[in-house]
Amino acid sequence: MRIVLINWMFILLTSYSMGYAVLRALLWAFGVPSKVESGNSINQEKYIRMLPAPNVLILFLGLAFVTAYAEIWSLFVGVATWADYVLIIFAMIVMLFNSKFIGKVMTTDSKFKLLIYVVLVGLFAYGTSRGYMHYDTNLYHAQAIRWIEEFGVVPGLANLQSRFGYNSSEFALNALYSWRWYLGQSLHTTAGFFGLISSFLLVDITHIWKKKDAVGKRIINIRLSDYVRLGLLFYLGIIYSEMISPASDYYAQLLIFDILIMWLDIDALSKEESEFFDRKRVTEYKAILCIILVYAITIKLSIGLLVLLALIPGIEWCKGKKWREIAVCIISGLVISVPYFVRNYIISGWILCPSTMLSFGSPDWQLPKGEAQYDAREIGMWGRGIRRAEDWANVTAFNWIKGWFAGLELLEKMWVLGTLVAIIVVIIYVVVNIIELLRNKKSTSLAKNIDLNGDDTHVIKKEVQTVLAVLTIGTIFWFCSAPLVRYGYAYLMIMPLLTFGCVMSIVTNKIEKWGIHIGNILFFVLAAGVVILKAKGLAADIIRTADEDYYIMQQDYIDGEAFSYEVDGLTVYVANDAGQIGYYKFPATPNVNNNFELRGTDVKMGFRHKD
Numbered sequence: 126m127r128i129v130l131i132n133w134m135f136i137l138l139t140s141y142s143m144g145y146a147v148l149r150a151l152l153w154a155f156g157v158p159s160k161v162e163s164g165n166s167i168n169q170e171k172y173i174r175m176l177p178a179p180n181v182l183i184l185f186l187g188l189a190f191v192t193a194y195a196e197i198w199s200l201f202v203g204v205a206t207w208a209d210y211v212l213i214i215f216a217m218i219v220m221l222f223n224s225k226f227i228g229k230v231m232t233t234d235s236k237f238k239l240l241i242y243v244v245l246v247g248l249f250a251y252g253t254s255r256g257y258m259h260y261d262t263n264l265y266h267a268q269a270i271r272w273i274e275e276f277g278v279v280p281g282l283a284n285l286q287s288r289f290g291y292n293s294s295e296f297a298l299n300a301l302y303s304w305r306w307y308l309g310q311s312l313h314t315t316a317g318f319f320g321l322i323s324s325f326l327l328v329d330i331t332h333i334w335k336k337k338d339a340v341g342k343r344i345i346n347i348r349l350s351d352y353v354r355l356g357l358l359f360y361l362g363i364i365y366s367e368m369i370s371p372a373s374d375y376y377a378q379l380l381i382f383d384i385l386i387m388w389l390d391i392d393a394l395s396k397e398e399s400e401f402f403d404r405k406r407v408t409e410y411k412a413i414l415c416i417i418l419v420y421a422i423t424i425k426l427s428i429g430l431l432v433l434l435a436l437i438p439g440i441e442w443c444k445g446k447k448w449r450e451i452a453v454c455i456i457s458g459l460v461i462s463v464p465y466f467v468r469n470y471i472i473s474g475w476i477l478c479p480s481t482m483l484s485f486g487s488p489d490w491q492l493p494k495g496e497a498q499y500d501a502r503e504i505g506m507w508g509r510g511i512r513r514a515e516d517w518a519n520v521t522a523f524n525w526i527k528g529w530f531a532g533l534e535l536l537e538k539m540w541v542l543g544t545l546v547a548i549i550v551v552i553i554y555v556v557v558n559i560i561e562l563l564r565n566k567k568s569t570s571l572a573k574n575i576d577l578n579g580d581d582t583h584v585i586k587k588e589v590q591t592v593l594a595v596l597t598i599g600t601i602f603w604f605c606s607a608p609l610v611r612y613g614y615a616y617l618m619i620m621p622l623l624t625f626g627c628v629m630s631i632v633t634n635k636i637e638k639w640g641i642h643i644g645n646i647l648f649f650v651l652a653a654g655v656v657i658l659k660a661k662g663l664a665a666d667i668i669r670t671a672d673e674d675y676y677i678m679q680q681d682y683i684d685g686e687a688f689s690y691e692v693d694g695l696t697v698y699v700a701n702d703a704g705q706i707g708y709y710k711f712p713a714t715p716n717v718n719n720n721f722e723l724r725g726t727d728v729k730m731g732f733r734h735k736d
Contacts, residue, residue: 126254126676132314133250133321136302137184139212142219143194144187145227147457148173148413154453155409167401170226175401176410177390178329179230184322185383186413188298189420189461195297196464199277200471204300212301238328245324251667252365253317254675258683259370260705262313264715265289266296266371267682267708270311273300280731281490283473284721285697286714287500290473290492293373294423294465310681311708316368316375320361323379326386327361330354345645349589350389352626352648355655356618357382362659363614366666369680374611377425381615384414384421385592385623388434392588404441412438412454419458423465426477427612430602433595437588473497479504490724490733508607529608537610543621544600550624551593558590589627596620625651682708693723 152169153159159169173179191212198208220227233239259266265288272279272289273296283290298315305311336346360382364375391410394402415435422429435454442451466476474491476483479500484491502517510529511520530538600620603613610617629644673680685706687698697714700706704715712728724730 126250126679128308128312128678129250129253129314129317130246132302132304132312133246133318135209135213136315136318138220139216140184140187140191141180141227141231142187142216142223143190143212144183144185145223145230146219147186147190148183149223151413151416151453151457152409155450157409170229172406173230177394178326178387181322181325181383182387182413182417183230185380185417185420188319189417191301192294192298192420192423193461193464195273195301196294196468199273199297199300200464200467201277203275203277204273204297205275206306208301209304209306235331238331241328242325245321245328249317249321249324249368252320253314253369253679255670255673255680256366256369256666258680259367259372261288262370262372263683263685263705263707265291267311267313268706268711268713269296270299270303270313270371271708271711273297274303274305274311276729278468278471279729280471280488281474281492281721281724281733282731283478283492284490284732284734285712285718287479287492287496288715290469290475290478290497290500292465292469292472292478293425294420295371295373295376297468299371308678310678312679313369313371313682314679316364316371319376319379320364320368323357323383324361326383327354327358329390347645347648348389348393349623349626349630350386350393352622353382353386353389353619355652356615356622357386359618359655359659360614362662365663366670373425374614377421377428378615380417380421380424381428381431382619384418384434385596385619388414388592408438408441409450412442412450416454416457416461419461423462425612427603427606428599430599431595433598434592437591490731493734496734504607508609508612533610537617540617540621544617547620547624548597548600550628551597551620555590555594593623593627596623684709687713690717692719692721695723695728 149159149169152172157167157169157172173183176182194212195204195208198204233242265286268286269289269292272282295315299313302315303311303313330351332348333346333351334343336344357379360378368375388411391402391407412435415432415438418431418434422432438454439451442448469478470476470485471490472478474484474488475481475497476485478492479497481494481497481501506512506517506520509520509525510532511525530541533541596616596619600613600616603616629647633644683705686701687706687710688701689696689698689710691697695712697712697718698706698710699714699717700710706713706715720735721732722735724733
């Protein structure tokens with residue numbers, strides 16, 4: 126636990142400093158002056174302080190670019206000692222010239238909030254120091270990270286084990302911060318760090334009690350984003366005992382929650398503090414969130430359809446002919462994504478492995494098309510509760526749903542049913558609005574009732590509808606591709622909660638005073654249920670692991686029992702226990718694989734399929 130905290134300090138220093146530098150560069154590109162100029166009351170420092178959750182935004186922006194840095198480094202050499210040294214030099218330079226302002230942004234005037242932050246740090250450090258290791262972590266995550274630590278990227282690595290082709294950018298991030306070169310043990314603390322930073326957004330729910338009416342009386346101010354916060358709280362409770370594992374699902378799902386919360390918060394502030402959060406600044410903030418969304422997609426490619434959210438700031442800028450801003454965001458997205466796609470290509474010979482839709486030539490290290498397609502089918506079948514990809518031919522569009530649903534836990538069934546209802550509501554809502562638009566009856570459109578924050582401007586109305594539509598598309602894609610619950614937790618929680626919040630908004634606007642009371646009561650009942658349920662599980666997790674001796678060093682990867690075989694003089698290990706090999710028996714395959722060979726005399730030259 127102590128080592129986790131020290132490691133987090135290093136992650137905080139490097140990711141925050143780089144995120145701050147990137148944010149300042151983006152604001153400069155957006156035309157925000159670094160100093161107050163004549164006729165302009167805003168500068169970059171004030172701009173950042175006024176943003177919702179500026180520290181969370183800076184950290185995730187920094188993690189995105191630090192991950193890209195690690196991936197670029199891996200293209201040339203292993204991500205280890207010198208990668209950390211160079212990064213800390215960059216971080217120290219940024220801190221040296223900006224320490225005064227960074228200190229202002231990172232501090233809080235609320236002692237109560239500071240106390241909560243300290244408790245959260247201790248709580249998440251405890252959870253990150255011990256817990257359940259995800260099955261896939263022992264199967265290939267740990268091995269993939271070790272390959273990056275020692276070699277960077279190896280051509281045709283997917284031929285050794287096809288799962289290495291499921292490249293995730295977070296593997297490079299874990300290699301960068303593993304400190305194996307220093308400790309002799311490879312740390313895996315970044316999932317817990319993502320959880321910690323996400324939990325800071327929960328603290329911002331204190332805004333509920335801060336708003337006052339005209340006579341100074343405090344009133345309850347529930348935002349649409351607060352419903353998403355309840356989903357985030359529930360999800361953090363689910364992964365608390367497993368966030369010791371560097372599983373890509375956790376990072377991606379957390380980022381979906383975080384981006385949606387910050388997205389909806391800026392809409393709320395655009396109403397509450399309209400003097401500062403005008404249309405231009407709201408668009409800029411959402412564009413930055415879209416850059417972070419690109420990062421989330423490199424972690425879990427299956428959430429790629431959420432990139433449709435970028436249409437919101439993109440269309441706004443196109444209307445205003447803000448070509449420079451558009452170019453800056455596109456370039457930022459490319460900086461984050463191109464290293465990921467290059468790594469994909471080098472590892473598997475495919476750009477989007479296991480998908481074979483996009484190819485660039487036929488390099489000799491390319492994973493055979495049939496094997497990649499088999500893996501894609503296996504993922505889809507596994508998500509449907511079918512354990513053999515060979516059964517694909519017997520699966521129709523709907524005959525698997527009954528068995529899949531029956532295999533879910535009770536709470537998962539409730540989330541699925543809630544999501545189904547939400548999708549139906551959203552589709553009906555969209556259809557009604559399209560019909561009204563065609564009939565040109567804007568004055569009676571239901572859209573004016575959809576904004577929880579009381580803002581009935583055309584921009585906000587269309588935007589909430591667009592966000593719900595994009596989430597619906599993402600949810601349907603998840604269900605039709607690989608509907609394993611852990612792949613889609615964010616959809617299953619956000620869709621019903623966000624839709625419920627919109628319905629409460631309609632009730633509030635229609636019934637006015639009594640509607641507000643009903644909405645507030647239902648929100649707090651829902652919040653109390655989530656808190657009680659997750660607090661109980663959290664207490665059980667802490668009590669269960671309290672006697673484990675991980676208060677100094679983090680729980681290590683397993684060192685599974687294995688036997689070995691040789692290929693071209695290379696010793697390869699196979700776990701005795703269903704592929705649960707861990708980190709130390711290296712390199713490893715789930716089973717004896719005689720279908721590959723070395724491309725040369727050195728492992729660095731990679732692997733290819735044996736004809």
